[in-house]
Amino acid sequence: MSAATKPAEGRTTLQAIFAFLKNNPIFVAIAVLAIVTSVREPKFLTTENLDNIVRQFGVLIFAALGMTFVIMAGFIDLSIGGIISLVAVVTVTLIDKVGQGPAILIGLSVGLGCGLLNSALILTSGALTQAESLFITYGMSLVFGAVALMYTQGVTQFLTYSSSDISIFNAINSGGFGPLSVSAIMFIVALGILYTIERRTYMGRAVVLTGGNKVAARLAGIPISRSIVLIYGVSGLMSAIGAVVLVSRVTLADPTMGGPWMTQAILAVVVGGTALIGGRGSVLWTVFGALLLILLNNCLNLWEVSSYVQFMLRGVILILAIWLDTAKQNSVSK
Numbered sequence: 001m002s003a004a005t006k007p008a009e010g011r012t013t014l015q016a017i018f019a020f021l022k023n024n025p026i027f028v029a030i031a032v033l034a035i036v037t038s039v040r041e042p043k044f045l046t047t048e049n050l051d052n053i054v055r056q057f058g059v060l061i062f063a064a065l066g067m068t069f070v071i072m073a074g075f076i077d078l079s080i081g082g083i084i085s086l087v088a089v090v091t092v093t094l095i096d097k098v099g100q101g102p103a104i105l106i107g108l109s110v111g112l113g114c115g116l117l118n119s120a121l122i123l124t125s126g127a128l129t130q131a132e133s134l135f136i137t138y139g140m141s142l143v144f145g146a147v148a149l150m151y152t153q154g155v156t157q158f159l160t161y162s163s164s165d166i167s168i169f170n171a172i173n174s175g176g177f178g179p180l181s182v183s184a185i186m187f188i189v190a191l192g193i194l195y196t197i198e199r200r201t202y203m204g205r206a207v208v209l210t211g212g213n214k215v216a217a218r219l220a221g222i223p224i225s226r227s228i229v230l231i232y233g234v235s236g237l238m239s240a241i242g243a244v245v246l247v248s249r250v251t252l253a254d255p256t257m258g259g260p261w262m263t264q265a266i267l268a269v270v271v272g273g274t275a276l277i278g279g280r281g282s283v284l285w286t287v288f289g290a291l292l293l294i295l296l297n298n299c300l301n302l303w304e305v306s307s308y309v310q311f312m313l314r315g316v317i318l319i320l321a322i323w324l325d326t327a328k329q330n331s332v333s334k
Contacts, residue, residue: 026271026288030295037299044302056294058183059246061287063261064268065194066115066238068286069231071269072198074211074278076130077232079118079137080239080265082144084258087111087243089148092157092253100168108240114144115236119229128214128224130278141262148255159251172248183245190241194234194283203230211278267314268293270321293317 037044063080070077091107098106121136122128159166175182198204203226209217210227218224242261247253272289274281296317300310 026292030292033295033299041302053294053298055249059242060264060268061187061290062238062242063265064286064290065190065283066235067265067269068274068281068283069207069234071274072211072278072281073207073227073231074130075133077137077235078134078262079141079144081258081262082141083111083114083236083239084243084261085255086144086148087240088247088253088257089152089157089255091244092159092247095162096164100166104244107244111240112233112237115232119232122228123225152255157253159247169248172245191283198283207231208279267318275325276322
């Protein structure tokens with residue numbers, strides 16, 4: 001190999017790296033945020049703070065993974081806040097009656113059932129647009145939240161008040177195997193399963209094709225109805241798992257506790273690069289979107305930024321992500 005060839009190869013590698021970072025600015029944002037915060041705030045790299053980041057990651061990521069499937073298919077799910085609240089209160093209140101294991105399984109079944117109910121309403125109503133699914137699932141969020149309020153009479157349920165064994169919840173919150181916590185292992189397993197479904201199965205490809213063009217997908221023989229059942233079932237189940245992780249962390253279940261996670265999940269999916277109109281995205285990229293959001297929240301808290309300003313910044317980030325995605329789609333179509 002000549003000396004002239006080596007610099008050329010070096011330039012090609014650098015060009016490829018710059019092109020990758022240009023097309024995936026989320027990695028730049030994560031790196032810059034971590035570096036700036038670690039320099040400005042020494043507490044950022046402490047064990048306690050890193051543990052706090054991991055704990056926050058556990059709750060958000062499950063809801064965001066399920067939401068990824070929904071948005072990739074060209075739909076939206078605003079009911080996950082109500083599902084999280086309902087699953088949380090049902091699970092905690094059943095511990096003394098049936099035991100912690102069955103209570104968790106019933107809670108997960110409730111989440112799955114709520115997701116399947118969403119898909120049934122969408123299919124029977126013929127609501128095959130994102131706007132229609134938005135209003136249907138928003139209405140169901142109100143229903144699920146109201147059921148949670150009626151079920152508990154608006155009273156917060158405390159996990160620590162249970163007279164039965166709650167070792168599973170304690171393990172999810174603070175247990176682990178080696179360097180990995182139980183919640184981290186749950187996340188890795190869920191990510192592996194969903195990524196395999198997304199990339200290696202016919203139904204995963206059908207979800208993406210449904211989001212790309214529903215008419216063309218139907219003409220090509222893609223089972224759109226099955227795709228809708230799959231995405232909302234996955235969303236409901238993932239939200240339920242997130243509810244169990246959340247209960248384990250905060251040791252209580254409130255009938256309104258799921259509300260904030262709906263917007264956070266959508267934001268993580270969109271920031272991660274999944275097209276809001278559907279047809280493009282990945283659960284793997286959603287992980288980076290969730291990581292960026294949690295790092296941002298953590299940094300703002302360390303800098304003692306007002307919670308009102310944090311809410312505003314989340315809105316700005318969502319608008320910017322949608323604007324950039326729309327601009328990218330328009331440039332490709334031209």
